[in-house]
Amino acid sequence: MPELPETEVILDHLRKKILGSTISGLRIERKDIIRTGLSSWPWYIGSQIRDISRNGKSIVLSCAKGSKTRYLLAELGMTGLFLFPGSTLGRTKHIHIAITLEHAPVSHLYYWNPRRFGRVYLFDRQHLDQFLQRRFGVDPFAMTHEAFCLTIGQSRGRVKALLLNQHKIAGIGNIYANEILYRAGIHPHAKGCRLSKASLMRLYHSTQTVLREAIAHGGSTIRDFCAPDGTSGRFQEHHAVYQKTATPCPRGCATTIQRLIRERSSFFCPRCQKRN
DNA sequence: CGTTGAACCTGTTTGC
DNA sequence: TGCAAACAGGTTCAAC
Numbered sequence: 117m118p119e120l121p122e123t124e125v126i127l128d129h130l131r132k133k134i135l136g137s138t139i140s141g142l143r144i145e146r147k148d149i150i151r152t153g154l155s156s157w158p159w160y161i162g163s164q165i166r167d168i169s170r171n172g173k174s175i176v177l178s179c180a181k182g183s184k185t186r187y188l189l190a191e192l193g194m195t196g197l198f199l200f201p202g203s204t205l206g207r208t209k210h211i212h213i214a215i216t217l218e219h220a221p222v223s224h225l226y227y228w229n230p231r232r233f234g235r236v237y238l239f240d241r242q243h244l245d246q247f248l249q250r251r252f253g254v255d256p257f258a259m260t261h262e263a264f265c266l267t268i269g270q271s272r273g274r275v276k277a278l279l280l281n282q283h284k285i286a287g288i289g290n291i292y293a294n295e296i297l298y299r300a301g302i303h304p305h306a307k308g309c310r311l312s313k314a315s316l317m318r319l320y321h322s323t324q325t326v327l328r329e330a331i332a333h334g335g336s337t338i339r340d341f342c343a344p345d346g347t348s349g350r351f352q353e354h355h356a357v358y359q360k361t362a363t364p365c366p367r368g369c370a371t372t373i374q375r376l377i378r379e380r381s382s383f384f385c386p387r388c389q390k391r392n
Numbered sequence: 393c394g395t396t397g398a399a400c401c402t403g404t405t406t407g408c
Numbered sequence: 409t410g411c412a413a414a415c416a417g418g419t420t421c422a423a424c
Contacts, residue, residue: 196418274394338417340417400420
């Protein structure tokens with residue numbers, strides 16, 4: 117569920133409520149959620165959450181105790197959420213991890229994930245770095261237009277697949293890939309290396325603006341997503357194409373939005389979105 | 393290297 | 409009403 121904007125919204129809440137707090141308890145309801153470092157979980161008790169960051173769609177808590185720092189990296193997958201007490205109503209069934217906090221305005225942090233496509237990793241510095249390096253490309257907000265145009269313009273694959281490829285650009289998922297391509301006027305099946313310089317620049321700018329607008333609107337709530345305090349996103353009200361099959365193209369071109377099935381669903385305007 | 397399909401899971405919606 | 413199929417924000421892996 118959470119793509120980059122939703123992850124950024126979650127980070128904002130976590131930073132305001134749990135940064136600097138101390139972990140006084142850790143209950144792991146489903147051990148198979150922890151993919152690496154399960155045996156190190158007792159270490160985290162008594163550690164202080166010193167930093168909260170994001171790599172692509174994954175969230176990293178830096179936990180310090182004495183002179184040592186270890187890391188908890190959480191992937192949310194399609195349906196994962198971090199929740200504070202008070203927003204767990206109707207979501208008690210799939211809480212897989214419960215963290216008890218001290219010196220924080222919230223008493224607990226819950227990891228909820230009904231489909232269990234998400235995972236949690238407990239890493240030391242070295243293993244975290246290894247993981248981040250092999251897993252994630254550059255963050256879209258850290259990319260210059262030169263780097264972005266080079267990455268897309270040198271690839272032979274379909275541009276939508278390139279936007280979704282976390283090894284190249286980290287953080288874009290199916291909702292935002294569709295919205296970004298619509299706004300840039302580029303067909304999802306256009307080949308990266310066949311895009312004009314002007315198209316590449318439009319793609320760069322729409323990537324920046326769509327993601328930033330989505331964050332400003334609290335992310336997109338299609339079904340499950342909410343911030344840790346239970347707040348829903350509002351950016352879905354501004355979607356132009358995602359799940360808008362057969363509705364008129366918002367640009368007023370008198371065509372309707374189409375859906376291409378196969379791999380992941382693509383939603384686009386066949387008239388406004390070009391292949392080069 | 394790029395593409396496709398399946399797999400991993402549960403829950404909800406859709407269609408017969 | 410009932411049941412099966414399709415579909416969902418993600419990632420990985422194997423096969424071609």
